[in-house]
Amino acid sequence: MIKKNNIWLALEIGNSRLHWALFFGAKLDSTWNTDYLPESVIQQLAQCQTLNDLPPEILPPIHKQANQEKYTSPSSPCPLPPAPCPLPLAIASVVPSQTALWQTYPNVRVITLEQIPLKGLYPTLGIDRALALWGAGKTWGFPMLVIDAGTALTFTAADADECLVGGAILPGLGLQFTSLGQKTGQLPLIETQAIASLPPRFALNTTEAIQSGVIYTILAGIKDFIENWWQLFPMGKIAIKGGDRTILLNYLQALYPAIASRLTVEPNLIFWGIEKIVRIP
Numbered sequence: 001m002i003k004k005n006n007i008w009l010a011l012e013i014g015n016s017r018l019h020w021a022l023f024f025g026a027k028l029d030s031t032w033n034t035d036y037l038p039e040s041v042i043q044q045l046a047q048c049q050t051l052n053d054l055p056p057e058i059l060p061p062i063h064k065q066a067n068q069e070k071y072t073s074p075s076s077p078c079p080l081p082p083a084p085c086p087l088p089l090a091i092a093s094v095v096p097s098q099t100a101l102w103q104t105y106p107n108v109r110v111i112t113l114e115q116i117p118l119k120g121l122y123p124t125l126g127i128d129r130a131l132a133l134w135g136a137g138k139t140w141g142f143p144m145l146v147i148d149a150g151t152a153l154t155f156t157a158a159d160a161d162e163c164l165v166g167g168a169i170l171p172g173l174g175l176q177f178t179s180l181g182q183k184t185g186q187l188p189l190i191e192t193q194a195i196a197s198l199p200p201r202f203a204l205n206t207t208e209a210i211q212s213g214v215i216y217t218i219l220a221g222i223k224d225f226i227e228n229w230w231q232l233f234p235m236g237k238i239a240i241k242g243g244d245r246t247i248l249l250n251y252l253q254a255l256y257p258a259i260a261s262r263l264t265v266e267p268n269l270i271f272w273g274i275e276k277i278v279r280i281p
C-alpha cells in the first residue's frame with residue numbers, strides 16, 4: 001500500500017488528540033497535531049488529489065504556507081512525486097471509537113501488535129507503547145526504556161533480545177491536574193503550560209500545593225523507575241516522548257541533572273516505528 005517514494009500519512013491517535021506525520025517514502029517530512037476530526041473531514045481527505053488539497057482541519061494553512069514551495073509548484077527544487085489519491089494512511093490508535101471512525105477511510109492500514117517484531121507482547125498492550133519502543137530501540141539499540149509523557153504517563157521497556165521487559169501506566173501531568181480540578185469542590189484547574197518554574201515542595205497557597213503534589217511525585221516516580229531500569233540494564237537507553245516531555249525534562253534537569261542528561265527526547269518515536277513496519281523493503 002505504501003510504495004518506495006510514495007507520499008503517505010501516518011496518524012497516531014492518542015487519548016488527548018491526533019498526531020500527524022507526512023512521509024515522502026521513508027523520509028519523515030513534517031509532523032503536527034490536531035484535535036479529533038469528524039467523518040466529513042475523513043471523506044474530504046479521501047478526495048484530495050494533491051497535498052495542497054489537504055483539508056485545513058488536517059493540515060493547518062500556516063503549516064501549508066510554511067511548506068508552500070514543497071507542496072505545489074512542480075518546478076520546485078524537489079518536485080514532489082505525484083500524491084496518490086486517496087493518500088495512503090497508516091494508523092496507530094489507542095482509542096477504539098476513533099479507530100472505527102478512521103477505518104472508513106478508503107486507503108488505510110491500521111497497525112496492530114502482531115505486525116511489530118518485538119517479542120513477549122501481551123494482547124492488551126497499547127499499540128502506541130509498542131511502536132514507540134520499536135522505533136526507539138531500532139534507532140538507538142536495545143535494551144531500551146521509553147517514557148511517554150502523554151495523557152497517561154507510561155514506561156515501556158525491552159531487553160537486548162527485543163523482548164518486552166514490561167512497563168507501567170499512571171495518569172499524566174495534565175490528567176492529574178484535570179482530575180483534581182474536576183473531582184473536587186474547591187481546587188482550581190491548573191494548566192500544565194502555565195507552570196514556568198518548579199514550585200516549593202511545601203507550598204503556602206493552593207495553586208502551588210497542587211503543582212507541588214503532582215510535579216514532585218511524578219518526577220520522583222520517573223527517577224525511581226529510571227534508577228530501577230539501570231539496576232536491571234546498566235547500559236539500557238532511555239527515550240522520552242509525549243506532550244508533556246519538554247516540561248518534565250526541564251523539571252528533571254533542575255532536580256536530577258545526572259538523570260536528565262542521559263535521556264533522549266524524541267517526539268516522533270511512534271512515526272519511526274510505523275515507518276519501519278510499513279516500509280517496502
Ligand SMILES: Nc1ncnc2c1ncn2[C@@H]1O[C@H](COP(=O)(O)OP(=O)(O)O)[C@@H](O)[C@H]1O
Nearest residue numbers: 014015016017149150151174175192242243244
Ligand atoms: N496543545 C495541546 N493539547 C493537548 N495536550 C497538550 C497540548 N500541549 C501539551 N499538552 C500536554 O500533553 C498531554 C497529552 O499528551 P500527548 O502525547 O500530546 O497526547 P496523547 O496522549 O493523546 O498522545 C496533555 O495531558 C497536556 O498536558
Ligand SMILES: CC(C)(COP(=O)(O)O)[C@@H](O)C(=O)NCCC(=O)O
Nearest residue numbers: 014015094124125126150151152169
Ligand atoms: C496507556 C495508554 C492509554 C496511553 O495512551 P496515551 O496516553 O498516549 O493516550 C495506551 O497505551 C493504552 O491504551 N494502553 C493499553 C493498556 C496497556 O498498555 O497495558
Ligand SMILES: [K+]
Nearest residue numbers: 015094095151
Ligand atoms: K482511556
